[in-house]
Amino acid sequence: MAALLAALLLAGHAAAQQDEVPVTESFSARQFDSQPPADLPFDSEQVVVGSEFLNLYTGPGRGYVIDHVVAYGEPLWLLKRRTDWVKVMTRKGKTGWAKISELDEIFATDGVRVVVPTPGIDDYSERSLRLGFAYGDFAGANSMGVSLGYRFTRNLSAEVRAAQTVGAYSNSQTYQVAVVHKPFPEWRLAPYFLLGTGINITSPNATIVATEDRQDTAMLTGIGVTTYLSRRFALRAEVANHYLLTSRENNQEIVEWKLGFDVFM
């Protein structure tokens, strides 16, 4: 009985010790020669698989067949990535696609752990450049807009915006520069305030009467809210007031509602 217990303890101890040996120096890794396959692209990165096994699919999608399995300690070369998949080459020159979530235990040849980054909420809170698309209601007309934003500090960013609106009586194009202030960027629903200026080019529809295009300077004020969606995307809703300084007798006010999303780059 005592002998059995001692053997069990020893086995446990041995297992614990094996865990401490990095995969790059393990017995399994030493079995495989790290001779790269012949048709390997020149700039690919070599890693060693540290999980028990790694499935390789025939295509970058969950429905594709698993037609190869890479074992613990086997070398692997990372070729490229598409969405959440990485194309890899095995030591025998076979290529396949590995899911990034299953590539959580790969190590460089010097033993450093390698991670393949996936876009997440950090991109939303840390990236400084963003590209936005929005659909809006511009005083009854449909509008489609794009924006390019650059964040200077946690709260403050600048934006260049362009929109095309198509209405029943007139079409217009708006171009603006704006300053966006987000007082509580860490909130789940983060509000922001907007102040800007730009030009509105309005062309009344020719079917009504023959008129000329008007170009007016516009002052822009707005409030909105953003919320993180997933990956690199954030949802954004906004209401803005365009105050047009026209050459006619009265200035004109237009209220615009917008719903869109931002992509963080």
Added chain:
Amino acid sequence: METRIRRIYVKLAGLLLAGSFSASALAQDDQTIDEIISPDLERREIREAAIDSEDFELTTYLGGVLSVEDFGSNRLVGGSLAYHISEDFFMEAAYGQSELGESSYERLSGSAPLLTEEERELSMYNLSLAWNFLPGEIFVFDKLALNSNLYLIGGIGNTSFADEEYFTYNVGAGVRVLAQDWLALRLDVRDHIFEHEIFGEPLTTNNLSAQLGVSIYF
């Protein structure tokens, strides 16, 4: 009695002083402290993989046809740029150019044409979101299995002709066959829906387009 108590106080003060002295002496000796308090843990280093992403897809239409309701079918040229968000979704910005033919009214009445040649030039752009709802493989004879996608796509955009802009919704479906990881062939069919008033009254039109494109991923 009193002196004895005082003596105890003095001893206590002396002890405290000695204690604090030795503590400060220890604090100066950083190495000793490190040996005592640093945990027996190795910090694991982590590095990001230097790996190239191929999430963008640039498509050129090899051939396309756009049928504008009551203005005939004409050749469509253009292209698109797509960003693959995940294996299921991608978004796409597209641009196309075509021209309008003669409407049936113009042909039958024999009167002056409704639109000038310049007004018959059509351009459109749109931004769409697509769902790869049937991913799979296409088998070509015995030896070839090509990855493929059947996707549903829809979005908003702008169509411009006859000196006017028309806000346009588009819906459609397409199939993509990947010849290589970075090279694909796409066939895309869309309905572009917009309202115009060329014939005097507002009219919602369904304008179908079909385009065959070749795309590269980068």
